[in-house]
Amino acid sequence: MMKSKPDQDCLHGGVYSVNPGLVQLDFSSSVNPLGISRHLLRDLYGELNSLCTTYPDPLCRELKNSILDYLGIGLDPSWLLIGNGATELIHIFARTFLRRNVVISAPTFCEYELSTRRAGAAVKIVPLKNWKPDTEKILKESTNGCDAVFLCNPNNPTGILSTVSMQQIIENISSDTQIFIDECFIELVDDGDKKNTMIEMVSDYKNLVILRSMTKSFSLAGIRLGYCVCNPKLINRMLENKISWNVNGVAQKLGTMVLKDPSYLEKSRRLIQRERNFMMNELGKTTKFSPMPSDVNFFLIDVSNQSSVEVRNYLLSKRGILVRDCSTFTGMGLRHIRVAVKKHIENTTLIDAFKSMGP
């Protein structure tokens, strides 16, 4: 059995990844730039007293019904598991199903690797090929005693969608291997989730688990809310590893409320696409920073012969701007940083800071 690596190997961005007092603008967390509307917060305030003093519904019934209405895929609540953020569900999945070995297409979100190691299983990394999943190799590596394959669409940190690969892997992998597809950013891709999600395939594939997060799409990062959709047999097994009341009452209520505004995600996608194009266009005028293509609300920047750590430290100390140094992702060196797409005024500040570092 592979020995566990320390948790420090799974590092995240966010203001608490550094001295929070230094951060005026956080471009290291990729949260929907539209935020939460003021009227929604006002409505929540009216219910805050009872939400704080009453035990929440351990089965999250109202929230599950809202999610099912929102997804519109004709499933019932037994196909859903709600988590205190998507991260909790990654770990519940790992504790429940991972024993032998696991394939991870990387670089990607580090919690897959961490949860696998904690569950006592071995990690087989299949490197991205031209920044996309190497479908053939993933299928080849997942044949012998492989409990699961972790995939992320669109992937973090690349921001690239690989919908066809997802479909090919689902259709060709052994039915004994679980396929865990993280779609936490899929609602923020330019053409939306409907054309790209694999969620409807859960009814045909008993080994498919789709993960969604409301922390990115609906800007609830501090509230912590995520869910997964899969066959009820898998849900029932994962329930054995879930604590009671894992999702607090404020999260359940706010989750239900944000899903009621059908225009929110469409507005978000328009803002993200416009601002990402603006940022990439401006960065394209510099010689030191090359933006890489992305389908979503964050993108990689190639810093060429500079060091990603030094660029991050410079922007933080001189400008109070935090970007994500990608050297801590498995399989990445010091050549890339990742930035979120935010509102125009903030993006302009970031671009000015890059331009101040040279032509």
Ligand SMILES: Cc1ncc(COP(=O)(O)O)c(C=O)c1O
């Ligand atoms: C691909 C991916 N999945 C899941 C998560 C975690 O989501 P949550 O905040 O819901 O735990 C992240 C956070 O960065 C992520 O990048």
